[in-house]
Amino acid sequence: MSNRRLTTLLQPSATNPNNPPKDGDETATPFKKQTLDLGNGSEIIYFPRCLPVDDSWELFDYLDTQIPWTRPTVRVFGRSCLQPRETCYIASSGLPQLSYSGYKPQPYSWDDYPPLKNILEAVHKALPGSKFNSLLLNKYKGGNDNVGWHADDEKLYGPTPEIASVSFGCEREFLLKKRPSKPYSKVHRKSEDEEPAKKRMKKSDQHSFMLKHGSLLVMRGYTQRDWLHSVPKRAKIEATRINLTFRLVL
Ligand SMILES: O=C(O)CCC(=O)C(=O)O
Numbered sequence: 001m002s003n004r005r006l007t008t009l010l011q012p013s014a015t016n017p018n019n020p021p022k023d024g025d026e027t028a029t030p031f032k033k034q035t036l037d038l039g040n041g042s043e044i045i046y047f048p049r050c051l052p053v054d055d056s057w058e059l060f061d062y063l064d065t066q067i068p069w070t071r072p073t074v075r076v077f078g079r080s081c082l083q084p085r086e087t088c089y090i091a092s093s094g095l096p097q098l099s100y101s102g103y104k105p106q107p108y109s110w111d112d113y114p115p116l117k118n119i120l121e122a123v124h125k126a127l128p129g130s131k132f133n134s135l136l137l138n139k140y141k142g143g144n145d146n147v148g149w150h151a152d153d154e155k156l157y158g159p160t161p162e163i164a165s166v167s168f169g170c171e172r173e174f175l176l177k178k179r180p181s182k183p184y185s186k187v188h189r190k191s192e193d194e195e196p197a198k199k200r201m202k203k204s205d206q207h208s209f210m211l212k213h214g215s216l217l218v219m220r221g222y223t224q225r226d227w228l229h230s231v232p233k234r235a236k237i238e239a240t241r242i243n244l245t246f247r248l249v250l
């Protein structure tokens with residue numbers, strides 16, 4: 001992977017002066033940055049094409065073949081199981097240890113994987129003021145591989161982490177749903193026998209993004225406190241997807 005090629009990352013592409021895109025016209029500007037206000041200080045930003053397509057395929061091949069992927073055993077609801085995707089963890093030296101689902105990934109060094117530094121630089125350019133120091137990589141080898149509903153709310157990221165997620169390869173659906181608030185019953189119920197009212201989820205409490213090859217999705221504010229996210233199984237998919245989530249360990 002040459003650095004020269006990656007210096008072109010995030011240069012704005014020229015528009016045709018005879019046919020300028022109209023504001024709000026999704027077909028004319030399909031790659032425009034989108035912002036989704038989730039309310040109460042949570043926000044998603046989506047850049048459908050953060051990295052140029054050709055660079056993204058070169059990066060996909062690099063990541064697929066050069067990263068030391070592992071499929072660890074994790075604990076879910078008190079049971080040990082193989083994590084349904086491959087993973088790898090990169091972190092700057094001296095940071096506190098990451099631990100999730102009873103698994104403590106040994107961090108690899110940024111210096112051993114220079115293209116990751118190029119992607120990090122592109123993400124920093126897209127998000128002025130950001131400064132990530134760790135990276136969790138996930139490889140989904142076909143539609144059975146997935147990540148279940150969770151929030152990246154580990155203490156070492158602080159109360160309002162910004163998480164930048166870059167996707168390569170096969171498009172997969174990324175879902176968000178609002179965390180259930182304290183049950184009404186817990187607050188108001190007079191007796192334990194009273195049935196809690198089942199609430200139907202509102203449309204505005206769930207969202208879906210089809211994460212494109214070379215895209216960047218950012219979760220900010222209170223998204224990890226108030227929302228859950230997942231990449232569900234998709235029976236018919238055979239192709240591989242690779243996802244990189246950049247995080248700041250405080
Ligand atoms: O693959 C994705 O898009 C999401 C990955 C994720 O949520 C995580 O690594 O915490």
Ligand SMILES: [Fe+2]
Nearest residue numbers: 150151152229
């Ligand atoms: Fe996550």
